[in-house]
């Protein structure tokens with residue numbers, strides 16, 4: 001389990017009108033992100049591209065959540081869940097995440 005520190009336990013609120021989008025490869029390395037993803041994650045684009053998605057993992061997230069996410073995607077099904085993500089500065093933001101396997105791909 002990858003532990004990112006420090007954490008502030010200060011929430012960075014997510015606006016209603018945003019769509020935080022990222023794509024990964026089959027290993028979970030980030031291959032695409034949009035402007036909203038950048039704003040909430042708080043990293044520079046070059047710090048994110050190609051990095052493992054656990055770069056924004058919050059240590060409060062139980063490992064079981066991600067085990068379930070990966071098992072679901074590998075079975076070819078979409079996964080939904082509430083995820084607490086860590087910003088670069090240690091603050092956090094909550095997302096109602098939907099992850100889907102790319103049609104035709106086996107993650």
Ligand SMILES: Cc1cc2nc3c(=O)[nH]c(=O)nc-3n(C[C@H](O)[C@H](O)[C@H](O)COP(=O)(O)O)c2cc1C
Nearest residue numbers: 001002023024028053054056057058066083085099
């Ligand atoms: C499409 C996709 C999106 C993901 N989004 C997140 C995310 O927003 N936050 C997160 O912590 N992990 C996310 N993950 C899971 C990470 O790949 C990783 O499994 C998780 O951060 C736990 O990492 P660890 O086992 O190294 O601690 C995502 C994975 C995929 C495939």
